[in-house]
Amino acid sequence: MELFQYPYMQRALIGALVIGLAAPALGIYLVQRRLALIGDGVGHVALTGVGAGLLLNRSPVLVAVIAATIGAIAIEIVRARGRTSGDLALALLFYGGIAGGVLLVGLSDATSANLNAYLFGSLTTISPADLTTIGVLGAAILVTMIALRPALFAVSHDEEYARVSGLPVRTLNLLIAVATAVTVTIAMRAVGVLLISALMVVPVATAQQVTRGFRSTMAAAMALGLFAAGSGVWVAATADTAPGASVVLVAIASFLVVAVAGAVWRVVRRRTTPTAAPTPEPHEVVLS
């Protein structure tokens, strides 16, 4: 616990908590529209932005936000077109993004340690300015995802119905794309490009095993994200492990615990409660 007296550890903890809360709030919409891995793709593209930033001596995070936003919008356009070659276009974007990033980082004066910081996260090097960026953008994501929940739920749940309802479907889809890009770039500092999707998706996957509704899933996923971020940083500080990896492993461990507990509970309930005969639907035809 003494470690948390150091300001850099406090910043690491606060940054992780903000991201742990914001990432699942966005991730639930991505899971619902079967885009669970989009965060990965956008992260790959963001890496090209990091490389460009390092090469041009601009803020890597800022350039990464721009690159990731362009990438996310491109993916959204491919998705909206609904072409069968969509996954190939996405593959081109993903691998082009990561190759471009590695190439540009190599061309700059940055060391491989710099690249690693973005690939796998570097919570303990968060500066006060970084923390402000994470806090402001994280809060913006949270407020948007919660305030627009009915509309974002409708558009993710049934896009055609949303169109016939007169909702601004294209704007809402682009909003989700841009929010993904922003979340990826702020989470990049915490867990790294290669582990971002885990924070967006794993808490949602854990929550939806036990919840019944969308709102309760969102609340539970945010609580789980917060828990994984907090305890992950604590584990990293006490056991001296990599913070990003620790956060993700705590999230996955929670998933396994809930999955096993849920299965056990269902078996126990089936054994203990007398099986009431399920009320069948009335017959539609008379079978002789």
Next chain:
Amino acid sequence: MTSPVITVEHGVVGYDGRPVLRDISLTVTAGEVVAILGANGSGKSTLIRAVLGLVPISAGSVTLFDRPLRRFRQWARIGYVPQRLGAGGGVPATVREVVASGRLARRGVLRPPGRADRSAVDAALRAVGLADRAGDPVSTLSGGQQQRTLIARALAGQPELLVLDEPTAGVDAASQEAFAGALRDFVAEGGTVLLVAHELGPLRPVISRAVVVHEGRIAHDGAVPDPAGHHAEPDHDHVHPHCYDEPAGLWSN
């Protein structure tokens, strides 16, 4: 009461150059309950999707409530019931949450739900007989109950026109009756209905006019035609797939 709600004039729709609707003209006036009938692949679902702007028409025009489709913005006047609920990515949603989506057309994106929204959702759930399932995840409902959820979602927006795509396909008898009752109430309050159906079943008494689509054209527009052949038997259970080489009957004369 005779103002046109839907007008389609010489509508043509094609997918990838293959024409699905060739030359469709159709007018639905306020208070009518129009059933679009036809075999699979006849273009009947495409017709209502074109009316709603979900598929683009390549020629002709669509007018909704006296406005060209392209400039139509009063979507709260229309309640759309798709064929089935999308599976989604597996995130659970309660029946109430799905039905509450029906209020967005009226409320807009930014305004949070208020008391009027909640009471409209309650009324819609009661109308389809699902009030006791409001808190259950939709994935635990039977196919017929999921279909009723979608109808409740459309009713929750208090529309003037209901557009339904095969609302009774694969739906159990109890749900068909509940659905027919909800539709009767909607029509009794002055609502207009356009629905696509494979067979009418308990809906038949509610329908005021039938339009038969055959090979992308309107083959019949008027009274509900009597079912032919074995379709006419009272206990005919409509389970066989319709196909193009069907024997001569109602859809292939």
